[in-house]
Amino acid sequence: MTLLESVGRFSIRQAEYIGRLAIQFWYCLRFSVRASPFQGRGLRWQRTLRQMGDIGVRSLPVLCLVSGATGMIMALQAGAELRRFGAMEAIVTMVGTTMTRELGPLMAAIVVIGRSGSAISAEVATMAVTEELDALRAMALDPIDFVLVPKYLAMLVMLPCLTVMSVFSGILAGGVFAYFTLDLTLLAYLSRTAEILLMRDIVSGLVKAVIFGSIIVHVSCLEGFTVSGGPVGVGHSTTSAVVKSIFLVVLADLLCTTFFYFFWR
Amino acid sequence: MTEATGSTTKRSDLPRQAGRDPVISVRDLKVRYGERTVLDGVSLDIYQGETMVILGGSGSGKTTLLRHMEGLERPAEGSVTVKGVDLGTASRTTLTALRRSMGVSFQSAAMFNSMTVGDNVALPLLEHSTLAESTIRVMVRIKLQQVGLTHVEDLYPTQLSGGMRKRASLARALALDPEILFFDEPSAGLDPVIAAGLDDLILHLKSAFSITIVVVTHELTSAFLIADRMCMIYEGKILAVGTVDEIRSNPDPRVQQFIRREADQPSEASSRYIVGA
Ligand SMILES: Nc1ncnc2c1ncn2[C@@H]1O[C@H](COP(=O)(O)OP(=O)(O)OP(=O)(O)O)[C@@H](O)[C@H]1O
């Protein structure tokens, strides 16, 4: 009975959470339409640009390092096995497709969760605790419109860009490995990779980036908006924003990959 | 209770609001936080152009009542109607539209810490008016001057003193020339001279623009000066509503205790203190 009860309570909480995310997403879409650079004073557009700097540009160095290392690790691990079959050439395919479809977007998302997701939830939660969000509402500015939408639009632009950079540095690292083990020049390696990659690989990577970006911004903001318990709560909401974002991003990745596996071969 | 020390100041009768529809109307509002009942069936009408002062002990639910009238909390039980809009059922967009005619100053000031004071005050104007940016900058300076602040536009809220922050938040609340103003303890933490200046500002606002003003305050002198009507909250209920004179002559001992600033259950020491006063 108690087990049933706790399972029930757990499901209700999850359903409620998903519901909240959905409502927030709906309002965000409605407000996003108004954020065009040609309307009003262009203030929303300016805020979006500032967020783009925060989310995108400053994550780039660390992302390139992380993805480069990931590409290299993959080449090394695959190489260790493929060597036994004399199929080292397959490394080019493996690194190219896996980075583009899978690890490029995933690494970009992980880095952005760590850098921006946590920062977003801390910022929003602090605003909630200090009544700044109430002050916004009181002056007829919807916090979703004023706080979330610029971050969301910035993320929609920046995460795909970051993903491209991430994919590129991963593939490049694979190229370095290929140069030393396969006697393949970097140019030859890159053109081989370009031959191998299909439209499907690139599109699925970018679609994932858009989905991951939506998850990161919405989860982080929701954690911030629903903070409770004063300044201590800010820390909690940051932690849970990171944990929930990572979990949901990986889950979404699984769903996307399954979808592409079955429906777009 | 001891004999009344009621002052003899007579206020000329203010125009009564008889026959008009209330701008804000609270009906049987009940608010609970967990087990705890904060507001227990509050009903209150506030009319166009009047200044309503809400009195009550610390933690009696004044801020909670104000937040419901501002539409920041949805009433769970009972109803709150502002300018004919039921805040319990109004859509998010309706609420936002309604709030354009409100100015709110929070107990905690609630300035945006990531913006300068000038930008804080300019924000509602930038967002909701079509005025030129240079005009807005001039208006910001005027609004800040009204609350006695000069040369603070380029400072950040954290660089101001508590009292200065409070006044800056008043300036922000005034920015859009609202029809309804909510002040949560505007003069808390201000020195007497500035507090008096604030009273003058409120009196000016109401005589010049006939704004509806709702003020929560602990400063009794100020309360009696600015109020058209007052109400007193005690343990989640409205104990008394009425004009200044009606409140002064209210027979309820708890009201009298509050407006005569007596400590709970007057002991030897505190009654001596009162006699001495
Ligand atoms: N979000 C909340 N969660 C739980 N309890 C709350 C919440 N907000 C207010 N309360 C409780 O409601 C009661 C009334 O709070 P409120 O802030 O309205 O008091 P107040 O009359 O404004 O007091 P003060 O004069 O000290 O500002 C308090 O006892 C407080 O503990």
Ligand SMILES: [Mg+2]
């Ligand atoms: Mg209060």
